[in-house]
Amino acid sequence: MKTRRSLIYALICGILVVLPVFLNAYWVDVLNNVGLYAILALSLNVILGYAGMFHMGHAAFYAIGAYTTAILNTTYHIPVLWLMPLSGLVAGFFALIVARPIIHLRGDYLLIVTIGMVEIVRIALINNVFGITGGANGIFGIARPELFGFRIRQPHEFFYLIWAFMAVTIYLFHRLENSRFGRALTYLREDDVAAEGSGVNTAHYKLAAFVIGAFWAGMVGTLYAAKMTIIAPESFNFWESVVLFMIVLLGGSGSIPGVILGAFLVVGLPEIFREFATARMMIFGAAMVAMMIFRTEGILPPQPRKYPPVGELLADEAKP
Amino acid sequence: MEQFFQQLTNGLAVGGIYALIALGYTMVYGVLKLINFAHGDLFTIGAYLGLTLLTTLGLADRLGPLGAVLLLAVMVMGLVAIIGAMLERIAYRPLRESPRLSAVVSALGASIFFQNAVMLIYGARFRVYPHDILPKVAVNIFGLQIPLIRILMLLTSVLLMVALYLFIQRTKIGTAIRAAAIDQGAARLMGIDVDKVIMIVFLIGPSLGGAAGLMVGLYYGQINFTMGWVYGLKAFTAAILGGIGNIPGAMVGGILLGVIEALGAAYISIAWKDAIAFCVLILILIVRPTGLLGERVAEKI
Secondary structure (H helix, E strand, O other), rough: OHHHHHHHHHHHHHHHHHHHHHOOOOHHHHHHHHHHHHHHHHHHHHHHOOOOOOOOHHHHHHHHHHHHHHHHHHOOOOOOHHHHHHHHHHHHHHHHHHHHHHHOOOHHHHHHHHHHHHHHHHHHHOOOHHOOOOOHHHHHHHOOOOOOOOEOOOOOHHHHHHHHHHHHHHHHHEEEEEEEEHHHHHHHHOOOHHHHHHHOOHHHHHHHHHHHHHHHHHHHHHHHHHHHHHHHHHHHOHHHHHHHHHHHHHHHHHHHHHHHHHHHHHHHHHHHHHHHHHHHHHHHHHHHHHHHHOOOOOOOOOOOOOOHHHHHHHHHHHOO | HHHHHHHHHHHHEEEHHHHHHHHHHHHHHHOOOOOOOOOHHHHHHHHHHHHHHHHHHHHHHHHHHHHHHHHHHHHHHHHHHHHHHHHHHHHHHHHHOOOOOHHHHHHHHHHHHHHHHHHHHHHHOOOOOOOOOOOOEEEEOOOEEEEEHHHHHHHHHHEEEEEEHHHHHHHHHHHHHHHHHHHHHHHHOOOOOOOHHHHHHHHHHHHHHHHHHHHHHHHHHOOOOHHHHHHHHHHHHHHHOOOOOOHHHHHHHHHHHHHHHHHHHHHHOOHHHHHHHHHHHHHHHHHOOOOOOOOOOOOOO
């Protein structure tokens, strides 16, 4: 069972590596978008899937990352990829300040506050806050990323950059999921009173989940800014947050393969049905309803945690 | 001072619309603990149905302006209520026992469906309401010239809210709705048909939303297929502001939000209008985490 699973994953990776060779620039670009949304959704998954906090304002962190990159690159000409960790830090710091007073809000109250946050950020960007965001037109002329002297500009070159970052993301988040930290998040998602009672500092862990999610979204913001070379406030509206929210829940919240599949469905599928042009989104909406009725937990829900039987644990401990 | 009172009455009128839509959110949340994201689109459908009925039936010639608008409101409310009940039956009832977030995704799907259905039927451009239905006169109140339509809107929303409040507080069905909101299981044991109660809630909420859609069409004169998101978000904010699940809370929250927005736009900055509303919301929630009139729920262990 386990080997079959890893075989399927290896096969998918193999297909992805050679795929750009067979596709034209348009479809490679679609895959790039799927990749960006998938990484963003994975970062939202830390907050929404693992910690179970209703967060519908993820586009705000993404926007802050993208704008940090754009502003520093266009004014000081710092290479884009160097700005990636810095953009993540700025987004994470913003999350730390904003989330601190609201972290104790429950369910739907947190949902509306995060929606408010993404709207306030968007309005601030449109109104050219501090005179550096370029107003409604945004910022243009962001440099292309350079890696070891190689300038990335074609869609299929970006494909490898984005999907390599995806591989790093998957690895790290998989480690996170199975760490002490990840288990604490799952515990407080299931029952935060019990978690608190067992000595998990829930406020601390919730805040940490927010900051990690925001940090990662900020780094994706850099990739987005570098790919588009032009960014505007409308790319980071409330609807983008809703799309990310849908990707996580439709794919299977808390499950890494599920979230990636969700990104393929929500971002990729409407592209495939472009011939149906106007009616496709209507059908898509109806399909979402049907999907939730027939697969309530999402398409690929997380597998239940498995631990070795107690006997084996004891045997392990008995070993010198 | 003149400007202050003009903005205040404008804020009250818009706040009445927010309150009507917010009631739909809060009533559904009360019984199902579900944020009905498709509610804003039911409001849009109300506005478009009003436009269709207005232009095709020619009611204004036969009944006079007020009679025509009144009949129109009744028809729109009835039609939107039916759509709301169908939405509940198809998209929400199968998910009654599943995790809460699954129903939220279903609601988002229904919202996308409605929004694109309206776009396919009516087109993506702004549609204009015929502007000769209600007479464009201003009423003189204490030396202030206030447009008649603004007063009518405020009166209508207050009337609908009072009617709803009496219905919920005084009638047997209203009591059943309140009971189902407090504890569905216990309500069922007391012989209340909870499925029927939920159906009734999905008839009342959307009909109020539909009425609000018609009012927006008549007040602003133009409608668009995406406006459900904008108004829905505002109304949801209002519902949370008052304490979600609480019916008087939605009314207070809606009116308050409308007034804050109108005054904020006039005295602080029009470009930051939407941000002001959200800032106020966040500040209130930091001080009172369950909204203005929301009860403090004891932690269940």
